[in-house]
Amino acid sequence: VSARPPEPRTAAPPPPEKTDDEVEAVYADVFRAIVEDPESTLRPPSVLFQDFQVRCRMGGLAKPPLDLPGFVRRLSCARAGIFDMTDEAWTAALDVASGLPDDMLGAFLLVARAAREGEPCPSDARIAATYGTSSLGRVKRLIGYIESRNLIVCRTDLAGKRSITIPGLGWTTLPAEAA
Numbered sequence: 001v002s003a004r005p006p007e008p009r010t011a012a013p014p015p016p017e018k019t020d021d022e023v024e025a026v027y028a029d030v031f032r033a034i035v036e037d038p039e040s041t042l043r044p045p046s047v048l049f050q051d052f053q054v055r056c057r058m059g060g061l062a063k064p065p066l067d068l069p070g071f072v073r074r075l076s077c078a079r080a081g082i083f084d085m086t087d088e089a090w091t092a093a094l095d096v097a098s099g100l101p102d103d104m105l106g107a108f109l110l111v112a113r114a115a116r117e118g119e120p121c122p123s124d125a126r127i128a129a130t131y132g133t134s135s136l137g138r139v140k141r142l143i144g145y146i147e148s149r150n151l152i153v154c155r156t157d158l159a160g161k162r163s164i165t166i167p168g169l170g171w172t173t174l175p176a177e178a179a
Helices: 020-036 038-042 045-058 068-079 088-096 102-116 124-131 136-148
Strands: 153-156 162-166
Touching: 020 038, 020 045, 020 068, 045 068, 068 088, 068 102, 088 102, 102 124, 102 136, 102 162, 124 136, 136 153
Parallel strands: none
Antiparallel strands: 153 162
16 A cells, blocks of 8 residues: 555635725724723723734734834823724824823823813813823823913813813813812
């Protein structure tokens, strides 16, 4: 009996390249899943980045083009509720905030989203959650820092309600209780 050599295995063809819109759709789904996980706020960005890479591969992206700093910026956007980065208004908001440290970007964008959508000013507790802290004192320092950079202007009306304007965009939140 003669033994035949095994048939050579051929690798599966690589999946077709995704368009930019398809990549953005995968990113939006992955970031939405990450921020909806209540434990994600307790994990460091490097661990979440690994999770992001795995989820992107599961979504059909062979190698996500985001590096860790790019991921951290997009995560900040997602925590502020911004998933569609193709919207030119968010590109403008990111340009205005380009001088902020990455960890402050989410808080700025949370306020920007409320202002753009005509919503009440986010509470200090909501800003704290986006910033990754429970300290309201830290939030007050954060808002003061962003205001000192002339990126926002805070006003408190006679009823004690706060509104925040982003002069570079011409957007203003509705007045709301800060606490």
